[in-house]
Amino acid sequence: MGHPPEKPEPFEGIRTAGMLAMIPLLLIIAPLLGAYIGRWLDGRFGTTPWLLIVGLVLGFAAAGREIYSIYQRVQSDEERKKKRAP
């Protein structure tokens, strides 16, 4: 099986769609997970509600960071595609 580098990849569209489809769920799950871990830690250390709030904020930040990295990846894929186009 040869790998001609200039040939357009047949499933590029699905890769981009898959990466973008992750965004909505990450936006929901990451803050929820942060809040859940924060609540659990609150219960252990008796700091209610501070760690829950910290967890929630960190969760939102994590979602933002993941989305940013996905966006970067999609953008670099687009640039590669543009370079390949005649």
Add this chain to the structure above:
Amino acid sequence: MGLEFLARVRTTSMIAVAFAAIFVVTYVSPAWAGAFVLGALWSLLNLVALEKIVVGLTTPRQDSAAMLRRAGGGAALLFALLAVGAVLLSRLDPVALLVGFGVPFAIIILKALSLVLVSSAFWRRLTAPSGRTLGMLAACVLLVWAARPLIARAQEGGHGAGTETHPSGSGVTELPTFITLIENGLGADHPVSHFLHTWENVIFSLLVAAILIVVTGLALRRPTTGVPGRFQNAVEMVMEQLHDFFVGILGPTHGPRYVPYLGTLFLYIIMMNLFGLIPFMKSATSSLNITAALGLTTFAYVQFEGIRNLGIVGYLDHLAGNPRSVIQWGMVPLMLPIHVLGELAKPISLSCRLFGNIFGEDMLLVAFMGLGVSILAFTHLPFGIPLHWPLFIGLALLSSTLQALIFSVLSSIYFLLMLPHEHEAEAHH
């Protein structure tokens, strides 16, 4: 009457036995139904053995060795069936076994009678004017209507165990599986029932895995690099499509390494999803435990690959957000939990999505099947109108395939996000 007559008898017997077994489970008992089905199976295999002996001895233009082999195979099957029959008779209800055993013979007699009747002049005279045919049909309907008290009496005297598994009950949220039937047969307090009930989803997922292993094993039993057989060809086609698909997503440099895992994941999930559409089976993916296990497996593999590709130091550096300046090092206590949360959110989102979709799909099927049964509840018959067919079955087929695809595509994207960029990797070489 040739061999095709016997083939038709077999098909009709199987349909009739399956249909009758539903009534027997509902109105008599699951144990009686099991004995009845086994009796019919015993009889059908007996017929197959007899057919083999007759064909082996009467086929013209064959050498004596082939003739003996065929007839000997049939005779061996007959003896084996005799032994099995003796064991069945000692363990199960002999009446139920004999009734089941008699079904194929009854079908043979009825089929022979109907052949004689349909080709007779009397039947032609009877059915030629359409008015008379309609009159006969009306008479049949009236006869069934008149027999209603008998059905009602059967219902009163019937065993109640079978109806508990029926999806028409308001509290029932799952379709009955073969495990439910075993539980009903043994009783809920039996340790085997308890074990089966606890491990139901695991049993179904292992069953799917076993089927996949057997199918692949059979396809690879006698592999050929020349022109492959139909079975090997079909399996190879699926493998090739999956290979091209995942290599297309991950790129030719990293892709081939992950195709075995991602391809297996896709086939395993799609099979588990579709398993719920087979009567008396269940989608193991409608349990969060199973989907969480799948998500965790992907998570563990992605992290392992991260450590393998980047090294322990590189992996920790990646988790800390690649700090290079003093400010970035100062941000590490903040970036580390953010990154860990982001990594943990991925398998959870995968599992929740698959579980939610397949569970919802199963609930939809249960609701519409239940509705179909309750519409005919006044007739006290053990079946209903298949309202879930074909719209919701079609929807379930589509959704099952789509969810398996989404899970495996997103898993491959997780690998992609952990791996160095394809063109970066190419630049290194």
